[in-house]
Amino acid sequence: MSTLNKLSISQALLGLKAKEFSSKELVLSHINQIEKHRDLNCYIADNFEAALASADISDQKINAGNARKLEGIPIGMKDLFCTKNLRTTAGSKMLGNFIPPYESTVSQKLLDDGAITLGKLNMDEFAMGSSNITSYFGKCISPWKSAKDSKAELTPGGSSGGSASAVSAFLAMGATASDTGGSIRQPASFTGLVGAKPTYGRCSRYGMVSFSSSLDQAGIIARNVEDTALLLESIMGFDEKDSTSINLPVPSLTSALNKSIKGKKIGIIYDLLNEDSISKEIKDMWNKTIEICKSEGAEIIDIKVPHMKYSLPVYYIVAPAEASANLARYDGVRYGYSASQNTTNLDDLYILSRTEGFGAEVKRRIIIGSYVLSSGFMDAYYLKAQKVRRLIANDFYNNFKSIDAIILPTTPKAAFDLNKIDNDPVNMYLNDIFTIGISLAGLPAMSIPVSLSSDGLPLGMQVVSKSFDEETMFTIASAIEKAVSTKFIPGGF
Amino acid sequence: MSNYIEGKTGRWEYVIGLEIHAQISSKSKLFSNSSTSFGSDANSQVSFVDAALPGMLPVLNEVCVKQAIKTSIGINAKVNHMSAFDRKNYFYPDLPQGYQISQFYHPIAQNGFLDIQKEDGSTKRITIERLHMEQDAGKSIHDGMINHSLIDLNRAGVGLMEIVSAPEISSPFEAGEYVKNLRMILRYLETCDGDMEKGSFRCDANVSVRKPGEQLGTRCEIKNLNSIKYIMAAIEYEAARQIEILENGGSIDQETRLFDVDLGVTKCMRSKEDALDYRYFPDPDLLPLILEDQYIQDIKNTMPELPDAKYLRYTKNYNIGQDDAKVLISDRITAEYFEQTISLGALPKIACNWIIGELFSYMNKANIQINECRITPHNLCELLQLIADDVISGKIAKQVFEQMFETGKSARVIVEEENLVQISDPSLLQQIIDEIVAQNPGNLQAYKSGKDKLFGFFVGQVMKKTDGKANPTLLNDLLKNTLDS
Numbered sequence: 001m002s003t004l005n006k007l008s009i010s011q012a013l014l015g016l017k018a019k020e021f022s023s024k025e026l027v028l029s030h031i032n033q034i035e036k037h038r039d040l041n042c043y044i045a046d047n048f049e050a051a052l053a054s055a056d057i058s059d060q061k062i063n064a065g066n067a068r069k070l071e072g073i074p075i076g077m078k079d080l081f082c083t084k085n086l087r088t089t090a091g092s093k094m095l096g097n098f099i100p101p102y103e104s105t106v107s108q109k110l111l112d113d114g115a116i117t118l119g120k121l122n123m124d125e126f127a128m129g130s131s132n133i134t135s136y137f138g139k140c141i142s143p144w145k146s147a148k149d150s151k152a153e154l155t156p157g158g159s160s161g162g163s164a165s166a167v168s169a170f171l172a173m174g175a176t177a178s179d180t181g182g183s184i185r186q187p188a189s190f191t192g193l194v195g196a197k198p199t200y201g202r203c204s205r206y207g208m209v210s211f212s213s214s215l216d217q218a219g220i221i222a223r224n225v226e227d228t229a230l231l232l233e234s235i236m237g238f239d240e241k242d243s244t245s246i247n248l249p250v251p252s253l254t255s256a257l258n259k260s261i262k263g264k265k266i267g268i269i270y271d272l273l274n275e276d277s278i279s280k281e282i283k284d285m286w287n288k289t290i291e292i293c294k295s296e297g298a299e300i301i302d303i304k305v306p307h308m309k310y311s312l313p314v315y316y317i318v319a320p321a322e323a324s325a326n327l328a329r330y331d332g333v334r335y336g337y338s339a340s341q342n343t344t345n346l347d348d349l350y351i352l353s354r355t356e357g358f359g360a361e362v363k364r365r366i367i368i369g370s371y372v373l374s375s376g377f378m379d380a381y382y383l384k385a386q387k388v389r390r391l392i393a394n395d396f397y398n399n400f401k402s403i404d405a406i407i408l409p410t411t412p413k414a415a416f417d418l419n420k421i422d423n424d425p426v427n428m429y430l431n432d433i434f435t436i437g438i439s440l441a442g443l444p445a446m447s448i449p450v451s452l453s454s455d456g457l458p459l460g461m462q463v464v465s466k467s468f469d470e471e472t473m474f475t476i477a478s479a480i481e482k483a484v485s486t487k488f489i490p491g492g493f
Numbered sequence: 494m495s496n497y498i499e500g501k502t503g504r505w506e507y508v509i510g511l512e513i514h515a516q517i518s519s520k521s522k523l524f525s526n527s528s529t530s531f532g533s534d535a536n537s538q539v540s541f542v543d544a545a546l547p548g549m550l551p552v553l554n555e556v557c558v559k560q561a562i563k564t565s566i567g568i569n570a571k572v573n574h575m576s577a578f579d580r581k582n583y584f585y586p587d588l589p590q591g592y593q594i595s596q597f598y599h600p601i602a603q604n605g606f607l608d609i610q611k612e613d614g615s616t617k618r619i620t621i622e623r624l625h626m627e628q629d630a631g632k633s634i635h636d637g638m639i640n641h642s643l644i645d646l647n648r649a650g651v652g653l654m655e656i657v658s659a660p661e662i663s664s665p666f667e668a669g670e671y672v673k674n675l676r677m678i679l680r681y682l683e684t685c686d687g688d689m690e691k692g693s694f695r696c697d698a699n700v701s702v703r704k705p706g707e708q709l710g711t712r713c714e715i716k717n718l719n720s721i722k723y724i725m726a727a728i729e730y731e732a733a734r735q736i737e738i739l740e741n742g743g744s745i746d747q748e749t750r751l752f753d754v755d756l757g758v759t760k761c762m763r764s765k766e767d768a769l770d771y772r773y774f775p776d777p778d779l780l781p782l783i784l785e786d787q788y789i790q791d792i793k794n795t796m797p798e799l800p801d802a803k804y805l806r807y808t809k810n811y812n813i814g815q816d817d818a819k820v821l822i823s824d825r826i827t828a829e830y831f832e833q834t835i836s837l838g839a840l841p842k843i844a845c846n847w848i849i850g851e852l853f854s855y856m857n858k859a860n861i862q863i864n865e866c867r868i869t870p871h872n873l874c875e876l877l878q879l880i881a882d883d884v885i886s887g888k889i890a891k892q893v894f895e896q897m898f899e900t901g902k903s904a905r906v907i908v909e910e911e912n913l914v915q916i917s918d919p920s921l922l923q924q925i926i927d928e929i930v931a932q933n934p935g936n937l938q939a940y941k942s943g944k945d946k947l948f949g950f951f952v953g954q955v956m957k958k959t960d961g962k963a964n965p966t967l968l969n970d971l972l973k974n975t976l977d978s
Contacts, residue, residue, distance in 0.1 A: 082548045095547060102541055104548060207548040213777035242550050243779050322777055325580050328591020329545040333644070344640055350584055373582075373772035382774060 001036075001493070002029035005170035009073055009227040012173060016062055016072050023058040023072025023116070027051050030074045030118055034171045037143070042166040043119040044079050044137045045087045054116045061114065070234060071114030076172035078163050079120035080127055081107045081218070082207040090209040091123040091135040091159075094330045094337045094357035104207025105242070106176060106218045106235045113234045118172055122162030125359045126327065127178055127211040130186055130431040131421065132161025134361040139418055142191055143169035143490040146417075147456035154415040154457070157187030157431075163221045164191040168490055174222035174231045180212050181315050182410075182435030184219040185447035189410035189460030192449040192488025194228045194477070195221045199467045200442030201246035204239030210326040212319035213244070215439050225448065225478045229253035232470070248468060256471035257478040262297030264476060266290075267403040270302045282409050282459065285451040289407055289461045292483040293476070303399045303406065307391045311437035314392065316429060317372045317385035318440075324369025330357065364425065393441035400466035405476050407463055409434050410447040414457035434462065444470045448477050449488040458488050496664040498702070500736045507732050508701045508709060509668055510660035511724075513675060514653050515564075515685040516629060516693035517557045523628055523652030524551030524594060531691055535645040543650045545589035550778050553578075557626060557652040558782065560684040561601050562792045564654055565624050567678045567799060570605025572789050576625070577781040581771045586644045587631035595655075597773040600625035601782065607658075607678075608801060609670040619671055620659035629653045654685065660699065660709070665725035672696060672721055677800050681825045689719045696724050700731045702739070710735070711745040715752055715759050727752040731759045803828050811841035820849050826864045833870035839877045847873060851891065855898045867901030868894070876904035884908065885915050886965050917964040919971060922955070925963070926975050929954045940976055951976065 004026050007015065015021055031048050051074065058072035082088045082100035089095045107117070122140040124132050132140040132155060142156035142165050156165035160177035164187035167175050177184040179197035188195025196219050203218035210216060220231040233254065238247040272278065273286055290300055332338035332353025339352030358366070372381035399406070412433055421428070438445045444467070447460040461480070465473035498505045522529055525542040542549040565572045577599040580592040605621035631649035635642045656675065662668050676694055679685040687694045696719070701712035715731055718724045730752075735745050749768075750759040800822045807818040822828050827848070834844045848863075852873070856866060876897065880890050885908055896907045908914055916922055929951060930937055940947040951972055955963050 088547070090547065098547065100547070102546070205548070206550055209547040210550075210778075241552060243552050244550075244777075321774060325582055325592050325772075325774070328582060328584065329547075329589060331584060331586075331591060333586050334544055334589060335546065346586065370772065373774055375770045375772070378772070378774070 001033055001170060004029040005033050007173070008224055009070070009173050009222065009230055012073055013070070017067065019062075023055040023062065024052065026072060027055040027074045027116060027118070030171060030173070033169070034118065037169055037171060040141045040143060040165050040169055040171075041138050042122055042140055042162045042169070042171055043076070044089055044091070044122050044135075044162070045120040047086055047117050047119045050086070051116050051118050058114055058116065068112070068114035070110065070230065072116065073114070073173055074116045074118045075110065075231070076119060076121045076163060076166045076175035077107055077110075077117045078160055078176050078178060079123055080178050080209050081176055082209065083107050083117065083120065086117070086120065088120065088209070089137070090127070091125040091137060092357070092359070092362070093136040095209070096136065096337060098336055100207070102207060105204035105239045106208060108207075109235050109237065110176070110231070115234070121160070121166055121172075121175055124159035124161065124183075124361070126209065126323070126362050127159040127180055127183060127216070128323070128361050128365055129158040130182070130428055131155040131416075131418065132158040133418060133421065134158075134359050135161075136359060140165050141418065142415055143493055144191060144415060144457055145491055149417070152417045153419060155190065155418050157190035157411075157415065159183040160187045160195075160221060164188055164193055164195070167191070167221050167223060168193055168488075169493060174220060174227050176231075176235065177219050177221045178208065179217050179219050179435075179439065180215045180319060181439050182432040184221060185410050185435050185445060185460070185462060186431060188221050188447040189449070190415040190458060192458030192460075192490070193221050193223055194225050194446060194448050194481075195219065195460075196228050196232050196446035196473075197439075197444065198232060198236055198470050199246070199444040201244055202236045202444070202468075202470070204237070204242040204245050206239055206241040212322040213326060214322060215315075215319055225474065225481045226254065226257055228446070229257060229474055246468070251471050253470060253474045256474040258482075259475045259478070260297065261293065261476050261479045264293075264298045264405065264472070265301055265403040266293050266298045266476070267301050267303035267399055267406040269305055269308070269406070269408060271304060272308070272408065278409075279413060281451070281453055282412060285459050285461060286407075286409055289450055289480060292480055293407065296479050296483070298476075301403055303403065305392075305395045305399065305437065307388060307395050308437045310388050311392060311440060312429060312433060314385045314388050314440060315432070315436045316368070317381050318389060320365040320369030321373050321382050322369070324366045324373065327358075327362070327366055330354065332357070361425065389440050392437050396438070396441040396443060397466075404469075404472050405463055405465045407461060407476075410460040410462045411435075414453040414455060414459055438462070438464050443467060444473050446473055446477055448481055448484075449486070450480065450484055452486060496667075498732060498736060501740050503704060505702045505732070505736050506705050507663050507665070507728065508660050508703060508712070509662035509664075509728060510699040510712075511658045511662060511668060511671060512697040512699070513656040513672070514629075514695045514697070515656065515679055515687070517560045517626070517652035517654055518683055518685055519554060519556045519560060519652060521554050521556070522650040523554055523557050523626060525650050526554075527650070529651045531693070533647055535643075536647060538647040539649065543589065543646055545591070551594060551776075553779065553782070554652065558601075558784075559792055560652075560682075561624065561626050561654050562784070562789055563682050563796060564656075564679060564684045565602030565605065566789075566793050566796060567682050567684075568605035568607055568621050568624065568656065568675070570602040570621060570624055572602050572784060573599065574784055574786075575599060575781055576601040576784075578776040578779045579773045580776045581627075581773055583769050583771060585630070585633075586642070587633045587646070587649060589631070589646060589649055593628050593630065594776055594779070595627035595773075596625035598775070599781070607671060607674055609667055609674055611670075612664075612666050617667065619661050619667075622657045622659050624654055624656050627653050627655055660701075660712075665728045668698065668728055669721045669725050672724060674800070677823065681797060681799055689721070692719060695719055698724060698728055698731075700728055700735070701745070702732050702735045710739075711747050713745065713747065713759070714749045716749060716762065718752055723752055723754055726757060727759055730757060734759065797825065800828075807841070811835075811845075813841060813845050817845050817849055821845060824863070826862065830863050830870055834873050837871060837874040839874045840881075843877055844873065847877065847894075851894050852898075855895070866898065868897050872897055872903050879904055879908065883915065883917060883964065885913055886962075888965070889913050889915065889961060892961075913962060915964045916959050916962050917967055919967060922963055922968060922971055923975070925955055925958050926951075926968075926971055929958065930975060937976070948972070948976065
């Protein structure tokens with residue numbers, strides 16, 4: 001692997017400016033790395049020709065002194081973001097050949113800043129999953145290997161599995177990702193990366209294939225806090241094409257780095273920390289992080305989030321409900337997978353297109369979603385869940401009246417073996433237990449790698465701040481990152 | 494038609510509720526910026542949002558909101574400070590999203606009313622339960638094909654106002670009146686063009702029957718009635734159908750039915766068992782609509798006077814007859830033409846007669862609207878003033894009017910150019926009378942010996958001699974004096 005792949009984005013920007021290398025070289029080094037690691041199955045679609053053409057343009061701009069903020073930096077784009085004229089599948093057979101005639105706002109913003117898309121990254125189908133195994137395009141494999149079983153293929157997490165695997169394997173300098181219940185943070189945690197989800201409404205959802213509208217949020221996976229800040233600043237911002245987009249100025253996240261956290265009030269859910277079901281290594285990591293914050297002058301405060309334990313059931317009612325309606329448009333009539341060649345009536349067209357076009361997990365969630373909204377069950381499930389969601393959110397908002405951030409683990413354990421997944425989907429859902437409540441409250445959260453498990457696999461901690469206070473989140477994350485000496489690079493990379 | 498139906502087992506009454514779907518007059522659709530123009534090439538007004546492509550999101554069109562507020566005020570409803578959008582979920586090819594964005598739980602307005610005139614002339618107030626905004630669906634064309642249908646999404650996403658009445662309408666006649674009045678109000682407000690043929694104003698009728706004093710019966714819904722004639726006919730048929738079933742000991746199945754216009758019958762479209770569960774839930778892509786008092790008031794301030802208020806004014810203040818008043822108010826531009834004419838000084842009743850009589854007849858022949866006429870209110874007022882001042886006779890005025898309509902010239906100019914000023918000089922007229930009398934001794938004799946009808950002969954002769962310009966009243970008096978002396 002070229003040394004160019006190992007650069008951070010901020011280093012690469014400096015190097016490009018200083019003409020130590022060209023964007024073309026940078027892009028080529030990544031193309032080579034991608035070709036070398038096809039076995040990881042990170043990319044669903046390549047964009048190499050266009051990427052090289054863009055690199056030429058970037059090089060011209062850099063030479064002319066007109067470099068934009070991310071000029072010439074090669075990144076990966078999660079295949080959930082519609083890219084104009086470049087196939088966008090959302091990891092699904094249903095959109096297996098879909099070529100969008102429009103660009104999502106998030107990807108457009110990166111293009112406008114001069115970033116270069118290497119390709120579309122693998123993901124769980126329609127963003128529903130925590131392991132990337134539900135992708136129609138096959139499982140994505142993490143470059144990380146367990147010390148106990150070096151042959152086992154490990155999950156990079158999900159749904160942004162391709163994003164995490166690619167960045168940690170140096171197949172992209174950073175990647176876009178999306179988070180509905182933890183799909184940015186959990187994969188980041190599994191692969192030793194930084195994964196940030198801003199406050200709900202910060203990033204436009206226009207052109208982002210919709211899963212659960214009130215929870216979906218675009219975000220970034222990158223190798224360090226600074227790179228994440230650079231990319232996240234680029235994609236945040238009000239968009240009038242998204243009615244849920246928030247009209248607030250985009251804060252400077254890079255300015256929030258390397259600042260003291262002295263006096264910052266950090267909430268710890270000691271009730272959770274002291275629970276038996278939390279493993280020792282997670283508790284150790286948590287305590288280690290608390291100590292780091294204390295030594296930097298932060299104040300540690302015991303907080304209660306009494307309704308957090310209802311997060312999973314609330315999420316698995318609300319998200320599927322919204323998804324059941326969001327995915328109703330995939331009917332084989334106007335675009336996408338269609339069984340029209342083999343059908344002569346409308347019912348068959350719908351039934352066959354959707355039966356054949358959707359994978360099992362997607363169907364499962366559509367059915368759950370339809371059920372919880374159905375007559376006779378809506379009050380007991382959907383309405384109740386939304387009310388409890390309000391209680392969970394209020395628990396967080398009330399705490400944030402007196403604290404600046406919450407710190408807690410990202411995942412209950414490290415990455416698991418892809419070929420040893422049990423059949424009970426609920427066990428898969430338990431992966432999101434630390435991230436989901438925060439999503440339900442729409443809060444900004446990011447995962448940073450803090451420890452390695454006993455198998456030598458990455459574990460991450462989340463920093464959560466109050467709504468629209470991404471700056472504090474990045475300040476604290478930056479401080480923790482500085483204090484953590486471990487280098488999170490998978491063996492052999 | 495009356496409010497009661499005499500059945501075999503006694504007297505039945507109608508219980509009718511109407512749901513109107515009125516397309517909102519706006520340049521763009523309710524949640525996207527594509528055009529709402531009618532009659533364009535198929536699928537030429539379909540944005541990515543309308544076609545429900547992946548990642549597309551709705552954005553509320555403020556003009557549609559304003560139109561809905563205006564309409565709500567026009568039907569005396571309370572505009573809610575908070576309303577929200579819900580998804581109504583079902584699958585059909587003319588519904589690209591697989592759900593319609595509507596307002597189920599929190600409509601924009603509630604508790605309005607509309608007054609109608611019953612057959613006996615008395616006024617009845619019909620409660621309007623709610624008005625809400627929702628998306629229209631596209632069009633499906635099945636005719637002439639066996640294995641497939643064609644879908645045109647131009648209409649998909651156009652804004653609709655759904656206006657739901659309480660089941661307080663008691664006869665087909667009342668239903669017709671309700672629809673006419675509601676349509677008129679929306680046209681006055683320019684919030685909907687009310688074109689039932691084009692489909693921009695559609696009616697669903699909920700019909701049940703019961704014996705007076707009894708509980709409500711099971712109702713059936715008749716969908717997509719697109720003319721007042723059909724609404725009334727469908728209701729009449731449906732009530733009779735239900736009565737026959739009930740009188741034979743059967744019960745009514747709650748159904749959705751369609752009206753077959755050729756056969757004049759309603760047919761079952763969907764039974765209760767097949768009824769769809771729409772799983773209404775708040776649309777998470779849209780924020781609740783919060784309306785401030787000032788915003789609503791500002792819209793209220795821009796509203797024109799409504800038909801009911803005009804009718805009252807015309808009949809009470811101007812003494813216009815009920816039927817004439819109804820004609821004047823039937824179209825806002827007609828009412829405004831009338832009001833402009835009288836604001837310039839014309840007498841209301843006279844202006845009314847000329848508008849409804851002469852102007853309308855020329856308009857109909859030329860097939861134009863009142864605001865396309867070359868005769869402006871100013872012109873008309875001037876003409877009426879000439880008559881009032883005795884400058885021209887009523888009969889001459891009609892000639893002048895015709896020319897005004899053709900050329901757009903003012904009355905005064907035409908009268909001058911054609912030299913149509915009345916001859917009101919008694920000595921001049923007397924001169925002519927004397928001449929005519931002298932030329933017709935025979936008829937004079939005949940008249941004097943009792944043939945009174947010959948008076949008209951002499952009038953005619955004078956008129957002929959004066960090219961019709963003799964002042965008729967003066968002529969009458971002078972002639973009478975002359976002949977009777």
